[in-house]
Amino acid sequence: xxxxxxxxxxxxxxxxxxxxxxxxxxxxxxxxxxxxxxxxxxxxxxxxxxxxxxxxxxxxxxxxxxxxxxxxxxxxxxxxxxxxxxxxxxxxxxxxxxxxxxxxxxxxxxxxxxxxxxxxxxxxxxxxxxxxxxxxxxxxxxxxxxxxxxxxxxxxxxxxxxxx
Amino acid sequence: xxxxxxxxxxxxxxxxxxxxxxxxxxxxxxxxxxxxxxxxxxxxxxxxxxxxxxxxxxxxxxxxxxxxxxxxxxxxxxxxxxxxxxxxxxxxxxxxxxx
Numbered sequence: 001x002x003x004x005x006x007x008x009x010x011x012x013x014x015x016x017x018x019x020x021x022x023x024x025x026x027x028x029x030x031x032x033x034x035x036x037x038x039x040x041x042x043x044x045x046x047x048x049x050x051x052x053x054x055x056x057x058x059x060x061x062x063x064x065x066x067x068x069x070x071x072x073x074x075x076x077x078x079x080x081x082x083x084x085x086x087x088x089x090x091x092x093x094x095x096x097x098x099x100x101x102x103x104x105x106x107x108x109x110x111x112x113x114x115x116x117x118x119x120x121x122x123x124x125x126x127x128x129x130x131x132x133x134x135x136x137x138x139x140x141x142x143x144x145x146x147x148x149x150x151x152x153x154x155x156x157x158x159x160x161x162x163x164x
Numbered sequence: 165x166x167x168x169x170x171x172x173x174x175x176x177x178x179x180x181x182x183x184x185x186x187x188x189x190x191x192x193x194x195x196x197x198x199x200x201x202x203x204x205x206x207x208x209x210x211x212x213x214x215x216x217x218x219x220x221x222x223x224x225x226x227x228x229x230x231x232x233x234x235x236x237x238x239x240x241x242x243x244x245x246x247x248x249x250x251x252x253x254x255x256x257x258x259x260x261x262x263x
Contacts, residue, residue, distance in 0.1 A: 008165045012173050019177050019200050023184030028192055035196050038177075042203050045170070049214040051222050054229075058206075061229055066199070066236050073240040074192060077247045090256075095186035099179040106175040115168025117215055126219040130226070138223060145230050152234030156241035163248070 008048055014041040029074055036067045053127040170211035178204035189254050191243045195236065202232050 018038035025031045039062040046055040134142050177200055184197030206225045213221025243253070250257060 005165060008169065012169075015173065016176055016180070019180040022196055022200060023180055023187065023193075028190060031193065031196055035199060038200065039203065042207060045173070045207055046210055048165070049170070049210050051210050051214065051225075054210060054222055054225055057226060057229055061233050062199075062203075065233060069237060069240055070192065070196070073243060076244060077192075077253060090187060090189055092187050095183045098186060099183040102182060103175060103179040106179070107172065110168055110171045110175065113168070113171075115166055115171070117167040119165070119167075119215055120217050123217055124219075126222055129219045130223055133219070133223065134226075141227065145227060149230060149234050152238050156237040159238075159241040160244045 004048065007044070011041045011044045011048070014038075015045070029071070032067060032070050032074065035070075036063050039063045039067070050122050050126060053130060167211060167215045170207060174204040174207040174211070176204075177201075177207070189256065191246065191253055191255050192240070194255060195239050195243070199232070199236065202228065 015038050018034045018041065021034040022031050022038060025034060040059060043055040043058040043063070046052075046058060181197045181200030181202075181204060184200060185194050188194045188197060206228055209221040209225045209228070213219060213225075246258065247253065252258070
């Protein structure tokens with residue numbers, strides 16, 4: 001068993017376990033912390049796939065930014081309501097049926113494809129390639145993304161502003 | 165690992181996220197489920213990109229991550245707004261448009 005296979009299985013078990021805890025934990029705060037673990041192990045999967053830059057973006061933006069914002073939102077809303085947020089589940093049967101039906105359909109499609117395709121040798125430095133094409137080929141999309149982020153964050157601040 | 169392993173992992177995580185979106189009552193819980201689903205899609209993108217030998221899929225993932233961050237910020241501000249006006253966190257209680 002090579003280190004790559006061992007690493008994949010450790011990351012896969014962590015990711016699936018953390019995901020299950022996210023949807024099954026009663027306490028919403030714990031759920032967010034499990035999500036942080038899941039996002040960090042996804043960054044590990046990105047590392048296995050030679051996407052070092054994406055792994056660092058994943059840790060910085062998701063595990064750093066999103067988790068912090070969600071924790072803040074939970075703390076603020078708890079204060080507004082004055083009781084602990086707990087998430088009672090509903091329609092568990094329907095959720096199980098739909099999710100497992102989709103899972104079996106997905107597995108059938110995956111099984112039909114070339115599942116044993118071996119990872120080719122890395123021909124180029126993906127980070128370098130991404131940096132260059134971000135400022136040449138995809139520069140319009142990149143700038144539009146900046147506009148979207150500014151608009152989104154401005155709107156978020158506007159909605160959550162204190163009442164006059 | 166072969167391509168199928170990554171695809172299977174992403175499929176499992178996506179279905180867990182779908183289960184969360186269906187079963188959670190709390191709006192923040194639903195948002196967390198959506199996060200899981202988007203995360204699974206990102207794994208697929210990066211895996212296909214790596215096995216195809218081009219970084220185009222990784223580029224798409226970068227854009228997807230940034231858009232997700234904007235979406236979560238906006239979604240949580242809506243949750244806070246909802247709390248102010250309705251004092252509730254349950255998605256089922258938001259039925260103003262119901263006749």
